[in-house]
Every structure is written in C-alpha cells, then in structure tokens.
Amino acid sequence: MPSNSFSAATVSNLISSLKSEWLMVFDNADGSPDLIDKYLPPGNTGHILITSRNPAHRRVVNPKNSLKVTEMTESSAIELLFKASGLDKNSSKCQEEAKNIVIILYYLPLAIDQVGAYITAGKCEIKDFIKLYNNHRPKLMNNEKFRGASKYEKTVYGTWEISFQKIVETSRKEDEEATAVAKAAII
Numbered sequence: 001m002p003s004n005s006f007s008a009a010t011v012s013n014l015i016s017s018l019k020s021e022w023l024m025v026f027d028n029a030d031g032s033p034d035l036i037d038k039y040l041p042p043g044n045t046g047h048i049l050i051t052s053r054n055p056a057h058r059r060v061v062n063p064k065n066s067l068k069v070t071e072m073t074e075s076s077a078i079e080l081l082f083k084a085s086g087l088d089k090n091s092s093k094c095q096e097e098a099k100n101i102v103i104i105l106y107y108l109p110l111a112i113d114q115v116g117a118y119i120t121a122g123k124c125e126i127k128d129f130i131k132l133y134n135n136h137r138p139k140l141m142n143n144e145k146f147r148g149a150s151k152y153e154k155t156v157y158g159t160w161e162i163s164f165q166k167i168v169e170t171s172r173k174e175d176e177e178a179t180a181v182a183k184a185a186i187i
Contacts, residue, residue: 008038016041026050033060077102077112084116087126097126104130 015022022045026036029052037060040048050057058066072080078098082089089095105111115129124132 012039012041015046016043018045020045022046024048026052028052029057030054033057036060072102072107072109072112074099074102074107077105077107077109080109080112081116084113085119085126086116087119094126097129101126101129101133104133 015024024039024041024046026039026049029036029050031054033054033056036050036057040060048061050060055068078095079089081087081098081102082094087094087098089098101115102112105115118124119126119129
C-alpha cells in the first residue's frame with residue numbers, strides 16, 4: 001500500500017494498537033489545537049509531548065499534565081552558554097561576553113546552545129560573536145519571510161544563518177562537492 005494512502009485516523013489507530021510504550025512529539029505546534037487533535041491516538045499506552053507557545057493547546061491535555069515553561073533566567077542562560085561552549089566560566093572577561101550574548105538572544109535555550117556549539121567548533125571566539133551576529137542581523141530583519149516573525153524565530157534563525165554561512169564559506173575554499181555536503185548538513 002503506498003504511504004500516501006494512510007490517513008491520520010489509520011496511523012492513529014495503528015499507534016494506539018501497539019503493545020509497547022511509544023512517544024509522539026509535536027514540536028513547535030503553534031497553530032490551532034484542532035490541527036493536532038486528529039493525530040492523537042486513542043488509549044493510554046503511549047506518551048504525547050506538545051511544545052507550543054499557543055496556550056490553547058492546554059485544552060488538549062489534562063491540566064495537571066500541562067507545564068508552562070518560562071524564559072530562562074540570565075544566570076541559567078549564561079551557565080548553558082558555558083556548558084555548550086566549553087569555555088572557562090571563571091573568566092571575568094568571558095562572563096561579561098556571555099551576559100551580553102544571552103541578552104541579545106533573549107535567553108532562548110536553542111539559540112544559546114547553537115552559539116555554544118559554534119564557539120566550540122572554533123568558528124569564532126566568544127568576544128567576536130556579538131559583532132558577527134549584528135553583522136547578519138540586518139539581512140535577517142529585511143528578509144520578507146521574517147516580517148512579523150517572533151523574537152524566537154528571528155533569534156534562532158539568526159544563529160543558524162551564521163553557522164550556515166561559515167560552513168558555506170569554509171567549503172567554498174575546499175571545493176564545490178564540499179559546499180553541497182555543507183548545505184545538506186544544515187537542512
């Protein structure tokens with residue numbers, strides 16, 4: 001049977017018939033809860049995780065199973081940046097740079113983790129990141145796709161864009177095949 005002939009109900013029933021536990025994840029589900037409802041399998045043998053900035057998704061689950069996650073505190077965000085980057089958190093110079101970075105990234109864990117990985121990979125030093133980010137920011141803000149985007153979308157996209165541009169720049173120096181591989185790795 002071709003895969004495109006499976007309906008949401010068919011897949012949902014198949015999942016609910018599984019004897020072992022399962023996990024279904026709806027990440028960044030910011031649309032209407034009705035969009036998810038049709039995919040929720042009946043029964044109670046598995047677990048469903050929904051991440052969303054839309055508070056209406058709380059009606060899909062029992063209120064005791066709903067958890068509102070707030071922004072990270074500044075100290076937690078700085079700690080995450082140090083863990084992700086492997087830098088010395090006892091350096092007062094790094095502390096100040098880290099504080100400035102997490103502020104411009106709105107304390108968003110994914111963006112902070114991406115910056116830490118970028119620093120760990122040796123693509124830039126912590127002292128250079130803000131300048132690099134600010135150089136890419138106007139391009140992002142003028143991109144038609146991001147007019148009306150949330151600070152989360154703009155910030156995470158901005159950190160991805162910097163990584164992507166560095167990979168492309170590095171691979172161009174090597175050869176065209178490496179460029180194709182780099183682009184595929186980001187996607």
